[in-house]
Amino acid sequence: MTADRIILGVTLVLAALYFWATQQIPSLEIGDPLGPKAFPRLLGIGLLLTAALLAGEMWKARHEKPAPAEPGSMVHYLVVGGVAVWTWLYFYSFEPLGFIIATVLYLLGLTGYFNRGKWIANVSTAILFPVFTYLMFTKGLGVSLARGVLPF
Structure with a gap:
């Protein structure tokens, strides 16, 4: 608290x-x-x-008792390391693949791991978020984002 x-x-x-x-x-x-x-x-x-x-x-949550903290296991450190590597790959692929494709792949990987079994929600989020964000930045704010292999 x-x-x-x-x-x-x-x-x-x-x-x-x-x-x-x-x-x-x-x-x-x-x-x-x-x-x-x-x-x-x-x-x-x-x-x-x-x-x-x-x-x-x-x-x-003001009246709830907090759960006792558990010591971190090696699995937690591996997950944090995996997310860090996955984020580095996202940054590295951003220019060549473009904002939309790189972000879709990045979000599919993260939601696939952290939200297992909910593929409809994961895929729809991973596709709709980058598309709407791209449109908001490029059309709404006039900011150009990396195009990559896409023609627009």
Whole structure:
């Protein structure tokens, strides 16, 4: 419970500093109608929403006794190492394969391991998330992402 409070406090301080730093970005009179502050503001709002979700979970679990911590086994270290290697492969394949294909493969690997047996949810998440994210960045925000082997 104490760790949750520390994380909540750090997240709120980080969000406040992030919003302050966003206000320091100079606004241009010409160019993008959204301006350079739009995306940083969205990230700041995301930080605040994350803090609100954590606060809600803390409020809901305030009367529950925490489970005793178990010592880490070698399997846990192997899983963390595997995720780190898988993430490195994702970063390495990002440019040649492109955002959509690399992210689909990355998410399929992670959801296939951590959410075993739920292939419909895993495949739909692994495909829909990168496609919608790609469209949001390229069409909505005008940010170009790695195309890779795809023609668009």
